Amino acid sequence: MRLRKLLCGVSALVCVVCMPISSTAQDTTQYIDIRNPFLRKIPLAIPMFKNVNSGAGEAEYSRKAVELMSGSLDFTGYFKILDRSAFLFDPQKGGVSATDINFQNWTVVGAELLITGLFEQSGDTIQMELRLFDTFKSRQVLGKRYAGSVSELRKMVLRFCAEVIYYLTGNKGIFNSRIAFVSTGSGKKEIYTCDFDGANPTRLTYNESISLFPAWADDGQYVAYTSYKAGKPDIFIRNLNTKQETTIAQTGINITPAWVPGKFEMAATLSFSGNQEIYLLTGAGKVIKKLTSNRGSNVSPSWSPDGSKLAFVSDRSGSPQIYILDVATGNESRLTFEGKYNTQPSWSPRGDKIAYTSQVNGFQQIFVIDAGGQSPMQLTRETGGSESASWSPDGSLIVFSTNREGPYRLYVMTAFGTDQRRLLLLNGEQTNPKWSQGVFN
Amino acid sequence: MQKKLWMVVALLLVMPGLLFMVSCQKKVAAQAQPAPAPVAAKPAPAPAPAPAPAVMAAPAFMTERIFFDFDKSALKMESQALLKKKGEWLKATANAKLTIEGNTDERGTAEYNMALGERRAQAAKKFLVDLGIDAKRISTISFGKERPIDPAHNEAAWAKNRNDGFVVSF
Numbered sequence: 001m002r003l004r005k006l007l008c009g010v011s012a013l014v015c016v017v018c019m020p021i022s023s024t025a026q027d028t029t030q031y032i033d034i035r036n037p038f039l040r041k042i043p044l045a046i047p048m049f050k051n052v053n054s055g056a057g058e059a060e061y062s063r064k065a066v067e068l069m070s071g072s073l074d075f076t077g078y079f080k081i082l083d084r085s086a087f088l089f090d091p092q093k094g095g096v097s098a099t100d101i102n103f104q105n106w107t108v109v110g111a112e113l114l115i116t117g118l119f120e121q122s123g124d125t126i127q128m129e130l131r132l133f134d135t136f137k138s139r140q141v142l143g144k145r146y147a148g149s150v151s152e153l154r155k156m157v158l159r160f161c162a163e164v165i166y167y168l169t170g171n172k173g174i175f176n177s178r179i180a181f182v183s184t185g186s187g188k189k190e191i192y193t194c195d196f197d198g199a200n201p202t203r204l205t206y207n208e209s210i211s212l213f214p215a216w217a218d219d220g221q222y223v224a225y226t227s228y229k230a231g232k233p234d235i236f237i238r239n240l241n242t243k244q245e246t247t248i249a250q251t252g253i254n255i256t257p258a259w260v261p262g263k264f265e266m267a268a269t270l271s272f273s274g275n276q277e278i279y280l281l282t283g284a285g286k287v288i289k290k291l292t293s294n295r296g297s298n299v300s301p302s303w304s305p306d307g308s309k310l311a312f313v314s315d316r317s318g319s320p321q322i323y324i325l326d327v328a329t330g331n332e333s334r335l336t337f338e339g340k341y342n343t344q345p346s347w348s349p350r351g352d353k354i355a356y357t358s359q360v361n362g363f364q365q366i367f368v369i370d371a372g373g374q375s376p377m378q379l380t381r382e383t384g385g386s387e388s389a390s391w392s393p394d395g396s397l398i399v400f401s402t403n404r405e406g407p408y409r410l411y412v413m414t415a416f417g418t419d420q421r422r423l424l425l426l427n428g429e430q431t432n433p434k435w436s437q438g439v440f441n
Numbered sequence: 442m443q444k445k446l447w448m449v450v451a452l453l454l455v456m457p458g459l460l461f462m463v464s465c466q467k468k469v470a471a472q473a474q475p476a477p478a479p480v481a482a483k484p485a486p487a488p489a490p491a492p493a494p495a496v497m498a499a500p501a502f503m504t505e506r507i508f509f510d511f512d513k514s515a516l517k518m519e520s521q522a523l524l525k526k527k528g529e530w531l532k533a534t535a536n537a538k539l540t541i542e543g544n545t546d547e548r549g550t551a552e553y554n555m556a557l558g559e560r561r562a563q564a565a566k567k568f569l570v571d572l573g574i575d576a577k578r579i580s581t582i583s584f585g586k587e588r589p590i591d592p593a594h595n596e597a598a599w600a601k602n603r604n605d606g607f608v609v610s611f
Contacts, residue, residue: 210584210587212551212587213551232582233582233583252559252581253556253559253583255552255555269556271556274563276560296560299553299556300553313553319512320512320549341512341549343549343550344550357550359549364549364550387550431551
C-alpha cells in the first residue's frame with residue numbers, strides 16, 4: 001500500500017528521464033563514513049558545465065544548475081567545495097569525460113573529486129550529462145544523463161546529488177526530504193514546510209490560532225500537529241493531498257504526535273484520563289492502547305527507527321527527564337541523569353543516538369546521548385537558546401530552532417555539532433522543526 | 442464570552458428588580474437561562490447601570506490569578522487562600538461556571554510546558570472540587586508558554602507568566 005504510493009510518486013516523474021552513461025566499474029570503496037566525528041571534508045571541484053548551444057538562456061540555466069549542485073553538496077557537510085577561480089580549466093574548451101580530462105590539472109588544485117557537466121537547453125527541455133570522477137585514480141566513478149523540462153531543473157540536479165551521496169556514503173541522503181515547522185510570519189503560529197535546504201517555504205495551515213508540534217508520517221502524505229483552532233489543544237491529522245483533516249479532540253490536552261516508523265499509527269500525549277499519558281493511536285486518531293502509566297507528565301514521544309522503543313519526557317523524578325519505554329515488555333528506564341531539565345528527545349534514524357534539549361545556565365542547549373545512556377555531548381553553546389532537534393533522514397544532520405540572532409530561526413548542523421548555519425530567513429519566528437524521514441517526492 | 446455578558450446585561454435590563462435582590466440572584470438567573478434570543482441579539486446601547494451588574498456577575502477576586510514557582514504546579518499558601526474565597530463565591534453562585542487556564546513562563550520547552558500548564562490548572566480545579574464544588578462546573582485548559590501576560594524576558598515577567606487565569610461564565 002505504502003510502497004505502491006511511493007511507486008506512484010516516482011512514476012509521476014516519468015518526464016525526468018535518467019540513465020547511466022557508460023558502464024563504470026562500481027568499486028565498493030566507501031569514501032565517507034558518516035559515523036566518524038572527525039570527518040575530513042573531501043575537496044570537490046565543480047567547474048562550470050560545458051554548454052552545448054551556448055545561448056544566453058542556456059548559460060543562465062547552466063549556471064543555476066552548477067550553483068544549486070555546489071550549494072546542495074556543500075549543505076551535506078561532507079565536502080570542501082573548491083573555489084572555481086583557481087581552476088586551470090575552460091569548461092567550454094575542456095572535455096567532460098575521462099579520456100578528455102587532464103586529471104593533474106585537478107589534483108594540483110587539491111581536488112580529490114571532480115564533477116563535470118554537459119548542459120543543453122532547447123525550448124522547454126533541458127538535458128544534462130553529469131559525471132563524478134576520482135581525480136587521484138583518474139577515473140569516472142559515476143555518470144548519469146538527465147532530461148526534463150526547465151521547471152524540473154532543481155529536481156534533476158538534486159537527483160544527481162543524491163546519486164553522488166549514495167555512491168560516497170552508501171545511503172540515500174536528504175535531497176528528497178522536507179522540513180515542517182512553525183512560523184509566526186502571519187501573526188499567528190501556523191505550520192509551514194520547506195525543502196531540506198530551506199528552499200520553497202510553503203504555508204500549510206490557515207488556522208488563525210496557535211498551531212504547534214508538526215510531525216510527518218513516513219510516507220510524507222500526512223502531517224499531524226496540535227492546534228487550538230477549536231479552542232483547546234487538539235491533534236489534527238492532515239492528508240496533504242486531499243487537505244482533509246481528522247481530529248483527536250479528547251477532553252484535556254492532545255499534543256506531541258509522533259508517527260510510528262513505517263506505519264500509519266502514531267504515539268501522542270492525551271490527558272482525558274486525568275493523567276498525561278502517551279497512547280498508541282491509529283492514523284485516524286483511534287486509541288489502540290495506553291503506552292505509559294505514570295502520574296504526572298508523559299510527553300514528547302520519539303520512536304526508535306525500528307519502532308520497538310519510545311523515548312519520552314516524564315517528570316516522575318521531580319524534574320523533566322528522558323525515559324525509554326520498551327513497547328513489547330512495557331519496561332521503562334531513565335536515560336538522562338545530568339541536568340535538571342531534559343526534554344524534546346529525538347531518536348536518530350540510525351538508532352544509535354538520541355538528541356535532546358537540556359537547560360544549561362538558564363538556556364536550552366542541544367545534546368546527543370548514546371541510546372544506551374552513555375556519553376551525553378553538548379552540541380550547541382551559543383548564548384540564547386537552541387532547541388527542538390530533529391534528524392535528517394540519513395542521520396547526518398540536525399535541524400533545530402535557536403534565538404542566537406534574536407528571534408527564533410531554524411538552523412542546521414552536522415550530527416556532531418559542526419557547521420551550524422541558518423536554514424532560511426522568513427518573517428516572524430520559526431520553531432518546532434521536524435525533518436521528514438521517509439524518502440518521497 | 443462578550444455575547445454572554447451582553448445576555449446577562451440584557452436580562453438585567455428586562456428585570457431591573459434583580460438589581461435589588463442579590464440574595465436571590467442565582468435562582469432568578471438560573472430560571473432566566475433560556476432567554477429569548479432576539480432580546481440578547483439586540484446590541485442595546487449600554488445605559489448607565491451596565492457596569493454595576495457586570496461587577497456583580499463576577500467579583501474581581503474571581504478573575505484574580507494565582508502564581509506558581511518554576512516547573513511547579515503545587516499551590517502556594519496565598520493561592521489556597523484565594524481559591525477558598527473563589528470557592529465560597531462559587532458555592533453561593535450556583536449558576537456560575539469557571540474555566541481555569543494554566544500558563545507557564547517562556548523558559549523550558551513548549552511541549553513540556555503545555556503539560557505543566559495543564560497540571561497547574563488541574564491543581565486549582567482539584568482544590569475547588571475538594572471544597573465541594575461540582576467538578577462539572579469547572580473546566581481547565583492549558584496554554585503552556587503560548588500566552589504570556591508579560592512578554593518581557595526577565596524574572597519579573599516570568600513570575601507573572603507562571604499562573605492560572607480564571608474565567609467566569611453563566
